Every structure is written in structure tokens, then in C-alpha cells.
Amino acid sequence: MFPMVTEFMNYGKQTTRVARYIGQSFIIPLSHTNCLSVTIQYPYEKSITSERFRSRIHFEFDKCIACEVCVHICPINLPIVDWKLEKYIKKKQLLHYSINFGVCLFCGNCVEFCPTNCLLMTEEYELSTYDRHELNYNQISVTNVNN
Ligand code: SF4
Numbered sequence: 798m799f800p801m802v803t804e805f806m807n808y809g810k811q812t813t814r815v816a817r818y819i820g821q822s823f824i825i826p827l828s829h830t831n832c833l834s835v836t837i838q839y840p841y842e843k844s845i846t847s848e849r850f851r852s853r854i855h856f857e858f859d860k861c862i863a864c865e866v867c868v869h870i871c872p873i874n875l876p877i878v879d880w881k882l883e884k885y886i887k888k889k890q891l892l893h894y895s896i897n898f899g900v901c902l903f904c905g906n907c908v909e910f911c912p913t914n915c916l917l918m919t920e921e922y923e924l925s926t927y928d929r930h931e932l933n934y935n936q937i938s939v940t941n942v943n944n
């Protein structure tokens with residue numbers, strides 16, 4: 798007699814739990830009925846990036862003093878700064894600057910520590926390519942925001 802009662806009570810408890818789960822599964826979609834759609838028709842529409850989004854770096858050749866702070870502060874020493882010393886003015890002259898965005902961590906260290914603010918993180922996130930070597934941007938590509 799008692800085992801039957803216990804079994805019946807367990808059955809009742811399980812039924813209640815299942816009903817509660819089913820109820821919860823309806824509550825979640827119902828709670829989103831007033832929300833706006835978050836799906837966008839990419840690539841026809843582009844997502845709006847957040848305020849501090851970090852993506853491709855923009856570089857201004859004329860402002861760079863070839864100090865190489867960006868190289869030393871970079872966790873993987875990524876930027877390539879090629880320069881020569883102009884002896885008559887005792888200054889470095891920048892010859893070539895490049896960053897490989899296929900390897901870059903987009904940490905923003907180089908941008909933060911550059912003394913002349915010639916580096917800037919853009920919101921350009923469309924960096925996909927068929928050839929990873931194309932992600933090695935030289936000063937011309939890295940300077941062109943729409944590249
Ligand atoms: S830290 Fe700035 S100024 Fe110095 S080499 Fe890098 S980009 Fe040029």
C-alpha cells in the first residue's frame with residue numbers, strides 16, 4: 798500500500814516539475830515579443846559597432862617619428878618600422894611601416910602608447926580575404942581607411 802502511495806506522490810512531483818519547465822519555456826519567447834529584431838541583412842546592412850570597438854588600425858605616415866614604441870609595446874612585436882638615420886638633421890626618417898592584420902590581436906597597445914597619435918583604431922571589421930598575405934598592410938593600405 799505504502800509503496801504505491803510513494804510512487805503516486807513521486808509521479809505527482811515529476812508532473813509538476815515538467816509542467817513548470819514547459820511554462821518557463823513559454824515565458825522566455827513571450828518576454829521577447831516586444832523586443833526589436835536584432836538580425837541584420839548583412840552585407841546589405843552593417844552592424845553598428847560598440848563605442849570602444851577595436852578593429853583595423855589607421856596609420857598616419859607623416860606623423861610617425863619612427864620611435865618604435867609601437868613595436869616594443871606590442872605583445873607580439875608586430876609593427877614593422879623601417880627607417881634610416883638622416884645624419885645632417887640627426888633624425889630618423891621613416892621609410893616603410895606595416896602591420897599584419899592576420900596576426901594582430903587588436904589589443905590597442907600600439908595606439909595607446911604611440912607618442913604622436915599617428916595610430917588609431919577604426920571600426921572597420923571587414924577584413925576577410927581569400928589570401929592571408931593580403932592582410933599584411935603596408936603604409937599605403939594601413940593609411941587608407943576605406944581599404
Ligand atoms: S609609436 Fe607611433 S610614432 Fe612611434 S614608430 Fe610607432 S607609429 Fe610611429
Ligand code: SF4
Nearest residue numbers: 871901902904905907
Ligand atoms: S593592436 Fe596590439 S597586437 Fe596589434 S599591432 Fe597593436 S599592439 Fe600589436
